[in-house]
Amino acid sequence: MRAVHNVEHLARLFADAGAAGVMVVDLPSHMAARWHDAASNVGLRTPRLVPRHTPDTALPNVIAGASGWLYAPASTAPTGYQGPLDIQALADFTQHLRAASPLPVVSGVGISTPALAARVAPLVGAVVIGTPVVRTLVTDPGQAPVLAASFAKALRPTTLTETRA
Incomplete structure (x- = not known):
């Protein structure tokens, strides 16, 4: 039987382990919304690392x-x-x-x-x-x-x- 590994599964593993939140550094922007939704659905916070060089527009x-x-x-x-x-x-x-x-x-x-x-x-x-x-x-x-x-x-x-x- 093959294990299913996706952001929803990962979020559930962290939540089941008792995590309050998970900060994913260097998360590709096209995955950010999916990760946020998956984490939110299981009650995890999704903090973000903000590089100091981030332009105001970004x-x-x-x-x-x-x-x-x-x-x-x-x-x-x-x-x-x-x-x-x-x-x-x-x-x-x-x-x-x-x-x-x-x-x-x-x-x-x-x-x-x-x-x-x-x-x-x-x-x-x-x-x-x-x-x-x-x-x-x-x-x-x-x-x-x-x-x-x-x-x-x-x-x-x-x-x-x-x-x-």
Whole structure:
């Protein structure tokens, strides 16, 4: 018996596994509407990655059908980037996205340290930390909880009591 693999089947697999949403990066435009419909039919959100170089004229098409959030990479470099970030460019881009859509803006890519996470957090609704934790799991698994905790601490708002301590 041959398994049927299509967007409807894939959406059902994710929903059955308990996913809240699935962001498909580099989804061909001719598949976007079908994926959105399939995901929506099973209760999945369909966030969209919006490249910083997206022209204003293309923005409505890029964010059409997005639900859940818009993903604004903190860097224009590939996933796993560990260099400096242009925080002002990210701030400008997130403002641009907020003007184009009511969806929350989430950022990742290039947020390689807790200090960078703390600088990005005020600009967005959520920060995605992936590669630093994965790298640590591969190189020194025992340190992964410590690293994850340091990111969590950097992202937690500081209270007045903590600043006095």
